[in-house]
Amino acid sequence: MRLVASRIAQLRLMHILLNAYLKRIWRVDNARCPVCGEDEENTKHFLLRCPSYAHERWTLTQPGRSAKPSCYKYCWATLNLSYL
Ligand SMILES: [Zn+2]
Numbered sequence: 001m002r003l004v005a006s007r008i009a010q011l012r013l014m015h016i017l018l019n020a021y022l023k024r025i026w027r028v029d030n031a032r033c034p035v036c037g038e039d040e041e042n043t044k045h046f047l048l049r050c051p052s053y054a055h056e057r058w059t060l061t062q063p064g065r066s067a068k069p070s071c072y073k074y075c076w077a078t079l080n081l082s083y084l
Pocket of ligand 1: 051
């Protein structure tokens with residue numbers, strides 16, 4: 001639970017390992033989303049707009065379904081460090 005809270009705080013502060021932040025600290029050359037390639041990968045794109053996470057967003061909005069597995073999957077995506 002602490003890890004999830006930490007990731008949420010990082011998302012709110014925009015200090016998370018998304019390409020918009022990584023470009024700002026000169027760790028990547030391009031801020032484009034590596035998953036969909038459409039926009040800058042910032043917090044708003046990651047949480048609200050990226051078409052690649054549409055299913056996870058849809059799952060979180062469905063009443064009566066357990067969101068726990070999808071929440072973990074969604075947060076786990078933020079831990080992907082393979083592109084550093
Ligand atoms: Zn995207």
